[in-house]
Amino acid sequence: xxxxxxxxxxxxxxxxxxxxxxxxxxxxxxxxxxxxxxxxxxxxxxxxxxxxxxxxxxxxxxxxxxxxxxxxxxxxxxxxxxxxxxxxxxxxxxxxxxxxxxxxxxxxxxxxxxxxxxxxxxxxxxxxxxxxxxxxxxxxxxxxxxxxxxxxxxxxxxxxxxxxxxxxxxxxxxxxxxxxxxxxxxxxxxxxxxxxxxxxxxxxxxxxxxxxxxxxxxxxxxxxxxxxxx
Numbered sequence: 001x002x003x004x005x006x007x008x009x010x011x012x013x014x015x016x017x018x019x020x021x022x023x024x025x026x027x028x029x030x031x032x033x034x035x036x037x038x039x040x041x042x043x044x045x046x047x048x049x050x051x052x053x054x055x056x057x058x059x060x061x062x063x064x065x066x067x068x069x070x071x072x073x074x075x076x077x078x079x080x081x082x083x084x085x086x087x088x089x090x091x092x093x094x095x096x097x098x099x100x101x102x103x104x105x106x107x108x109x110x111x112x113x114x115x116x117x118x119x120x121x122x123x124x125x126x127x128x129x130x131x132x133x134x135x136x137x138x139x140x141x142x143x144x145x146x147x148x149x150x151x152x153x154x155x156x157x158x159x160x161x162x163x164x165x166x167x168x169x170x171x172x173x174x175x176x177x178x179x180x181x182x183x184x185x186x187x188x189x190x191x192x193x194x195x196x197x198x199x200x201x202x203x204x205x206x207x208x209x210x211x212x213x214x215x216x217x218x219x220x221x222x223x224x225x226x227x228x229x230x
Contacts, residue, residue: 004200010177011185012201018093018181019161022100023154026108029101030153034112035138039121053110055103064170067099071171091173096181099171100161107156115149116142148219155219159212163205 033052037045055063071089072078078088089095119142127137143150165183172179174188182201189198 004197008185008197011180011182012204014093014177014179015162015181015183018096018100019158021097022104022161023108023157025097025101026105026157027150027154030105030108030112031143031150034109035116035142037109038113038116049113053106056106060103060164060166061170063103064099064167067102067167068171071095071098090171091175091179093172093178096168096172096179099167100164103164103167104157104160107160108153111149111153111156112146115146115152118149119145151219152216155212155216159209162208 033048036042037049037052068090069075070077071081073082073088078090081087081089089098123141123145124134124137127141128134132140163183164181165187168179168181169184169187172181172184174180174184180188182205186198186201186205189195189201
């Protein structure tokens, strides 16, 4: 079996960095979006929810293709970034973040919507009677009550981003040190028939996925225990 060098582990760091940035961005975007969807007070909720959920059923190659075109020199985002002097975002880490956010958004939003629906509007109404501003009530009352859902969304988003392949390969290619992540590195090893190194990285991914699922199960178990105690 071949041994992994420090250079071979660079894709691991790129994957972790991509997952962290994607999770943070989707937390910022997902919290207000999920709260709005959970309240279901607009006719736009259903179509917006369908768009958010679309990556779950859309083939990654299709989603990656349209993101690639959108960020390309003739796409709307590509033309905007070129006018701003940033060039196109295809095959860059920034482009990977955009693609990962679009591909992983349902893994953040769905747990948050479920958590906010379980909280309901009653805590906000009680806070309003105490003259608490809506923003303060959301952060000091609703978010602590929805903590399990927020943690679940963050864990699922991080883990899903770590394991991305199709969208990442389509948008970022496989540039060492820039856009090469664990999944594309495994693919490179398999193409080169370096199965020893592929086994090491794939085994690490398998253990990581198992630990994430165990954490989610433990979190769900604690939540059920609290409900029974009440």
